[in-house]
Amino acid sequence: MNSAVFKLISFWIEKLRKEWNIPGIAISVVQKNQVLFSSGFGERNIKERLPVNTETLFPIASSTKPFTAMALSILLNEQNLDWDTPIKQYWPSFQMQDPYATDHLTLRDIACHRSGLPRHDMLLHNTTLTREQIAESLRFLDPNLPVRYVWQYSNIMYILIGFFIEQHTGMTWEEWVKNKIFEPLEMSSTLFSVEDLQHVDNYAMPYTAVGNEIIELPLTNLDTQGPAGSIISNVADLSSWLSLLLNQGQTRGGSVISEARLNEMIFPQIVVGPGEFPEIPYTFYGLGWFVEIYRGRKLISHGGNTAGYSTHISFMPDDDLGIVILANKEVTQLPECIAYHMYDQILGLGPIDWNTRFKVKNEQLHQALASMRNSDYSITEIDDPEPSYPISCYLGEFNHPAYGSAVVYEREGSLFLNYKDAELPLYHYNQNIFKVVDERNDAQFLIEFNVNENGKCECLNMPLEPTPGVSDISFHLVKNNII
Numbered sequence: 001m002n003s004a005v006f007k008l009i010s011f012w013i014e015k016l017r018k019e020w021n022i023p024g025i026a027i028s029v030v031q032k033n034q035v036l037f038s039s040g041f042g043e044r045n046i047k048e049r050l051p052v053n054t055e056t057l058f059p060i061a062s063s064t065k066p067f068t069a070m071a072l073s074i075l076l077n078e079q080n081l082d083w084d085t086p087i088k089q090y091w092p093s094f095q096m097q098d099p100y101a102t103d104h105l106t107l108r109d110i111a112c113h114r115s116g117l118p119r120h121d122m123l124l125h126n127t128t129l130t131r132e133q134i135a136e137s138l139r140f141l142d143p144n145l146p147v148r149y150v151w152q153y154s155n156i157m158y159i160l161i162g163f164f165i166e167q168h169t170g171m172t173w174e175e176w177v178k179n180k181i182f183e184p185l186e187m188s189s190t191l192f193s194v195e196d197l198q199h200v201d202n203y204a205m206p207y208t209a210v211g212n213e214i215i216e217l218p219l220t221n222l223d224t225q226g227p228a229g230s231i232i233s234n235v236a237d238l239s240s241w242l243s244l245l246l247n248q249g250q251t252r253g254g255s256v257i258s259e260a261r262l263n264e265m266i267f268p269q270i271v272v273g274p275g276e277f278p279e280i281p282y283t284f285y286g287l288g289w290f291v292e293i294y295r296g297r298k299l300i301s302h303g304g305n306t307a308g309y310s311t312h313i314s315f316m317p318d319d320d321l322g323i324v325i326l327a328n329k330e331v332t333q334l335p336e337c338i339a340y341h342m343y344d345q346i347l348g349l350g351p352i353d354w355n356t357r358f359k360v361k362n363e364q365l366h367q368a369l370a371s372m373r374n375s376d377y378s379i380t381e382i383d384d385p386e387p388s389y390p391i392s393c394y395l396g397e398f399n400h401p402a403y404g405s406a407v408v409y410e411r412e413g414s415l416f417l418n419y420k421d422a423e424l425p426l427y428h429y430n431q432n433i434f435k436v437v438d439e440r441n442d443a444q445f446l447i448e449f450n451v452n453e454n455g456k457c458e459c460l461n462m463p464l465e466p467t468p469g470v471s472d473i474s475f476h477l478v479k480n481n482i483i
Contacts, residue, residue: 006037009345013338016355017041020334020362022327023207023214024052028235029342030242030315030322033252036346038235044204044328046214054236057189057203058326059222060311061304064231065158066265067241069111069288071177072161073261075168076107083108083264083287091167095139101147107164109147110157111287112269116143118152118467123402124159124225126420131163131173131224137402144469151270151285152467155228162227173227184256185244187237194219197232204328206308214329217308229306235324238313242322245300245315266291266300266317277357294340295349301339305331312336321346333362388431389457391415394449398460398475406460406475417447419462436462448472456480 017025024042028035040052076083081090084106088094096102101116109115120141123129129137134156145152162173169176174192182190197203197219206217222230233241244250249257268284268291275281275292280299284291292299294316301314308328312335315322323342325335337358344352387394391410398406406419408426415426417436426434432449450459457480461472 005345009037009342010039010041012341013039014041016334016338019355020332021209021212021214022329022332022334024056024204024328025335025338026052026054026056026058026235026326027338028054028239028242028324029346030239030246030324032246032320033243035239038239040235044202046205046207046216052204052328053202055189055202055234056326057191057197057200057232057234058311058328059194059197059206059220059230059232059304059306059309060238060313060326061222061229061306061309062155063302063304063311063313064227064229066288066302066313067177067181067231068158068161068165068173068227069265070257070262071165071173071180072107072111073265073287074180074257075165075176077258077261079168081107081168083111087164091164094135096143097139097141098143098147101143105147107161108269108287110161112285113151113153113157114148114270115152115154115157116145116147116149117141117154117157118144118465118470119154120156120402120465122420122464122473123404124155127224127404129224129402129404131159131166131226134159134224134402135163140400140402142465142470144467148270151272155225158228159225165227177231181241181256184251184253185237185240187233187240190231190233190237192226192230192232193223194221194232195223203232204309204326206306207329208308208331209329217330220307222306229304235326238324238326242313242315242324246317246320246322265289276361279352294343297343297347299343303336310335312339314339316343319347331365333358333365387428387434389451389455393451393455393457394432394434396457396477396480399478400473400475403464403473403475406462408460450474 023046024044026040028038038054040054042052044050044052044056086104086106165173165176191197207214208217244256248259249262265287266289267286269286272283272285275283279295280292289300289302297316298318299316304311308330310327310332312325323339325338327335337354340354394408408417417424417426424436424438429435429446432451433446436447437444445463448461449457451457458477460475464473
């Protein structure tokens with residue numbers, strides 16, 4: 001495609017950026033070793049009116065997972081380890097709650113999200129646990145399905161991969177990824193930590209939308225979750241990443257990963273489900289990558305979403321074509337929308353109104369997120385508004401070995417729950433059940449205290465993992481009568 005065509009595409013991208021109310025976007029299109037197009041649009045910092053360019057750094061969130069999967073594949077190759085050997089043979093102390101999973105779970109199961117464990121993401125929110133402690137906490141987390149039964153996305157499992165790498169290399173996950181991937185690709189601007197990010201000038205601030213208003217968010221520290229989503233990069237460096245993928249694991253300086261091992265990563269391992277559009281009939285997951293057929297062509301991709309940012313990275317191995325799009329607004333479908341349009345343009349495929357389609361999809365996503373903020377309970381008036389026991393019965397510090405500490409205390413005659421640094425008021429709902437109101441996230445849910453026949457509170461149950469088949473998380477009393 002000539003420069004005139006990309007100039008027209010640039011006008012179109014800028015139009016959509018404004019239409020979707022996205023502060024800033026960066027994009028690169030790569031064909032083999034050649035960057036066909038690379039540009040920034042909009043602002044990385046609204047307050048200071050600073051523009052996005054190709055060097056602007058963005059957290060890429062879960063688009064980190066393919067790097068972690070490749071880092072593991074390189075380790076397995078170097079140490080003659082195997083994707084399909086039960087992990088317990090490499091790690092004798094490894095333990096899941098399910099004994100069968102403990103004995104049979106493999107690195108392949110972990111990397112393609114078929115561990116039987118649901119997300120349990122609340123464990124990671126504001127956690128003080130180390131990666132080792134998160135790995136040790138697996139024995140306390142309820143599964144909802146057997147191993148290899150279905151695909152269930154898990155950030156925790158990718159943290160486990162990172163810790164496995166650390167155990168077997170004597171290096172941190174960050175050091176291994178930098179040594180084996182970033183340095184050969186000369187990805188010198190790419191970082192792992194929000195703390196490091198704040199020492200550079202050119203990075204995108206995070207934003208969200210409240211109605212039509214764009215609100216700046218605080219930067220979120222994802223260091224502990226690193227292998228699942230902490231990489232921070234720009235389209236210049238990520239163009240090198242795409243070039244590696246499009247050149248079967250080879251760089252100008254040599255081989256990073258063999259073609260066979262790379263092909264194994266992008267080969268379907270498990271069915272995710274039907275595709276979201278007629279042009280994508282099915283979605284599969286490989287080892288760190290989503291695998292689809294897009295309009296008759298193989299499409300490999302992984303997106304990323306975190307507070308204030310959205311990412312799309314994809315490539316078509318048979319067409320030698322890859323696209324990376326970074327945006328500094330959370331939960332937006334625009335990067336994927338732009339990518340599909342670009343593939344259609346470059347490959348000469350018939351036009352599809354992806355903009356309209358993704359606007360519908362984006363609205364559905366926001367409605368689903370709004371619905372998730374409320375529990376399935378119907379909050380109604382209660383005939384007997386008084387708790388079953390005096391308020392003092394419910395006071396105390398409660399603990400779960402993985403989810404941490406929750407404190408219930410009284411202030412001026414009212415009950416409050418302190419969990420994950422959030423102070424949440426409690427309102428009596430029925431018997432030993434209380435309604436929790438989280439005004440910051442426009443959410444509410446019900447918690448229940450277990451009180452024995454002697455009137456002593458034994459535990460507090462909270463619905464922190466919404467996946468069907470998983471019981472409420474039980475926090476057991478460790479200290480009562482908190483004032």
